[in-house]
Amino acid sequence: MASDGEKSIGIIGSGGMANHRAERFHQLEGCHLRAVASRNSETGNVLADKYGMQYLPDWRDLISRQEIDAVVICTHNESHGEIAIAALEAGKHVFMEYPLARNVDQGERAVTIAKQNGVVLRLTHSENVSPMHARLRELVRDHGHLQASIFTRLTPGRGAHPEVLFNLNISGPPALFFIYHVYPVIDLFGPVKWVEGSALYESLRADQSYQCTVNTVNVAFQNGGIGQWFWAGGINIQRAEEYRRYILAGGTLIQQEGAWLLSSRSGIEEIKPADRPLPSLEELFCKDIAGEVTNWQQHAEIALQAIRVSLAAEQSAQENRRVFLNL
Ligand SMILES: NC(=O)c1ccc[n+]([C@@H]2O[C@H](COP(=O)([O-])OP(=O)(O)OC[C@H]3O[C@@H](n4cnc5c(N)ncnc54)[C@H](OP(=O)(O)O)[C@@H]3O)[C@@H](O)[C@H]2O)c1
Incomplete structure (x- = not known):
């Protein structure tokens, strides 16, 4: 269970980057890994068991859960935009692997919705x-x-x-x-x-x-x-x-x-x-969602231009x- 003030995190996808991000977030104070959603039940269950998370077969289920504050999107490129938009519309903070989206309209919408809804959209460009x-x-x-x-x-x-x-x-x-x-x-x-x-x-x-x-x-x-x-x-x-x-x-x-x-x-x-x-991307995201003043908007705009x-x-x-x- 998340303790007071901790944010609950859900991971989407269960491949290489999902495992990498889970390991990093697991080590951080201020967030708690709660669930993993993956279409791959085999790797999804292995990842869930490793960090004591719940396994869900469908990412839509994950983003509809009230107890989830933020999602980490680690699926393949063609689904990033769709999942990010749905999560941001549901009021979840989003930490996502690049690229921002497979088409520009989706990328623009994601950045706009994040700003309108007052939620964070942090891309993982390591620069x-x-x-x-x-x-x-x-x-x-x-x-x-x-x-x-x-x-x-x-x-x-x-x-x-x-x-x-x-x-x-x-x-x-x-x-x-x-x-x-x-x-x-x-x-x-x-x-x-x-x-x-x-x-x-x-x-x-x-x-x-x-x-x-x-x-x-x-x-x-x-x-x-x-x-x-x-x-x-x-x-x-x-x-x-x-x-x-x-x-x-x-x-x-x-x-x-x-x-x-x-x-x-x-x-x-x-x-x-x-x-x-410099803080890691995961540390930055924890600061972002804790409401500290960070520069995720500027980075999201550059990701959009890219x-x-x-x-x-x-x-x-x-x-x-x-x-x-x-x-
Ligand atoms: N930040 C970085 O340094 C870095 C480095 C490498 C990659 N990346 C990015 O990270 C993302 C993931 O890469 P990866 O290497 O982790 O790939 P991966 O090992 O193939 O894992 C992708 C995971 O997402 C699932 N998935 C894919 N499309 C999905 C969809 N539409 N709905 C639900 N689940 C879906 C896959 O399920 P299945 O097992 O069923 O396919 C798998 O569990 C890519 O966008 C890539 O560009 C970032």
């Missing part, structure tokens, strides 16, 4: 609690305007569940399931004016699953500068490669083998993460044209 990202933000502020942001990822694999990840219906286009590479760039450089996307899917089947993808997203930022993301997955390569560059008028931020460097005409120096301690870019890339690829964002 918001990352000391390195905090330092990059300071460097971006101090090193002049953006000229270009570049991201490249090449990977041989298709994840632990390729039938889920490499599936346009379930996980969405690559720019949506790789949203964790779009979000930090939008957080650093602000909203986007237009988006151009192109996409190649090999062995695309009727159920929208595919074998291999090559994708590009190009954008112009409202504040100036251009951005580019390139992903290729399931390709013929020995091991994954990743490359990030933020080219600013006063120097270039380079990610190399896990480290960040600042390179300029005067030399190259390693970037150290900010040394102030899905606008990802989904405009899908539209651009489908319609073979540049898509302008009205922000």
Whole structure:
């Protein structure tokens, strides 16, 4: 039972992230894991037993329960928007895995309902609690305007569940399931004016699953500068490669083998993460729902801008044209 002042939490889904979040919330004071709803009764019951939660087969049942204050949404991408909207409408606080939604209308509605109903909608973008990202933000502020942001990822694999990840219906286009590479760039450089996307899917089947993808997203930022993301997955390569560059008028931020460097005409120096301690996402959420003043609204707006870019890339690829964002 939740003790005085504690918030009761329900988890939706019982896969990898549901287990990870349950373990984290279980360790925190101020919240109590009460129930788990999952369509998978086997993994759902295992998770329920591990933390003394009730198991429910249907998430709609969970969000209708009066004793539940907040829900943690850990299902696949295509259901995030629907579940979040229903939970927020029921007056529950929501902590959810990215992406915010599979379509922009759902994302906008979720953010609007959260604000109208005075409940929290916290997305789990880890940049918001990352000391390195905090330092990059300071460097971006101090090193002049953006000229270009570049991201490249090449990977041989298709994840632990390729039938889920490499599936346009379930996980969405690559720019949506790789949203964790779009979000930090939008957080650093602000909203986007237009988006151009192109996409190649090999062995695309009727159920929208595919074998291999090559994708590009190009954008112009409202504040100036251009951005580019390139992903290729399931390709013929020995091991994954990743490359990030933020080219600013006063120097270039380079990610190399896990480290960040600042390179300029005067030399190259390693970037150290900010040394102030930052709360975890779960701790932040506990503060959010305890009514402490936090910044979840600002983060939700950035998450919304990030899905606008990802989904405009899908539209651009489908319609073979540049898509302008009205922000
Ligand atoms: N924040 C992060 O660092 C991070 C990292 C990885 C993933 N993610 C995100 O976390 C989410 C979950 O990923 P995961 O790796 O935990 O996936 P997972 O291991 O496949 O687990 C997903 C769980 O949700 C259930 N589920 C899926 N769709 C559902 C629906 N429509 N209704 C009810 N239950 C549903 C699945 O049931 P079945 O077992 O029946 O399929 C499973 O229990 C994804 O959106 C992913 O993008 C975030």
